Amino acid sequence: MTDRVVVAGAVYSGGRLLAARRSAPEELAGRWELPGGKLEPGERPEQALVRELREELGVETEPVARIPGEWPLGPGYVLQVWTARLLSGDPRPLEDHDELRWLGPDETDAVDWLDQDRPAVAEAARLLRDGGWDARG
Numbered sequence: 006m007t008d009r010v011v012v013a014g015a016v017y018s019g020g021r022l023l024a025a026r027r028s029a030p031e032e033l034a035g036r037w038e039l040p041g042g043k044l045e046p047g048e049r050p051e052q053a054l055v056r057e058l059r060e061e062l063g064v065e066t067e068p069v070a071r072i073p074g075e076w077p078l079g080p081g082y083v084l085q086v087w088t089a090r091l092l093s094g095d096p097r098p099l100e101d102h103d104e105l106r107w108l109g110p111d112e113t114d115a116v117d118w119l120d121q122d123r124p125a126v127a128e129a130a131r132l133l134r135d136g137g138w139d140a141r142g
């Protein structure tokens with residue numbers, strides 16, 4: 006069976022990366038992730054990402070580029086990650102999260118990322134340090 010996709014955003018603004026601390030489920034609560042969620046039937050990943058970031062954080066974003074790779078999340082799900090530009094709004098933890106942090110290029114290791122997010126975060130951090138974000142859009 007094909008795995009279902011969870012799409013997450015490496016959201017950036019002003020040279021910083023957004024990290025979100027999960028409030029649920031219990032086994033993930035307190036760990037940090039790139040915000041996003043599951044694709045709904047018929048949705049493209051970029052559409053799902055824009056919808057999830059609107060629902061969870063109250064912001065409008067524009068997906069820029071996929072971070073190459075795909076990471077297993079447990080039975081039946083894989084994680085795909087896009088860089089995304091913040092277009093408008095100030096992110097707030099409306100759903101699924103209880104804290105948000107903007108991380109500068111030297112701070113991307115400062116939070117306890119979910120293990121399955123670490124490869125994508127490492128690549129996002131590299132892009133942030135190289136200033137390569139907008140070049141990819």
Ligand SMILES: Nc1nc2c([nH]c(=O)n2[C@H]2C[C@H](O)[C@@H](COP(=O)(O)OP(=O)(O)OP(=O)(O)O)O2)c(=O)[nH]1
Pocket residue numbers: 011012013033038039040041042043044057078082084101119121122
């Ligand atoms: N959003 C997101 N979820 C992740 C990441 N890493 C990771 O293991 N997950 C897991 C947590 C959840 O079990 C699942 C995504 O579920 P979710 O709760 O964010 O998605 P959703 O908003 O569509 O949730 P739902 O209420 O429809 O179940 O993937 C990540 O970086 N971002």
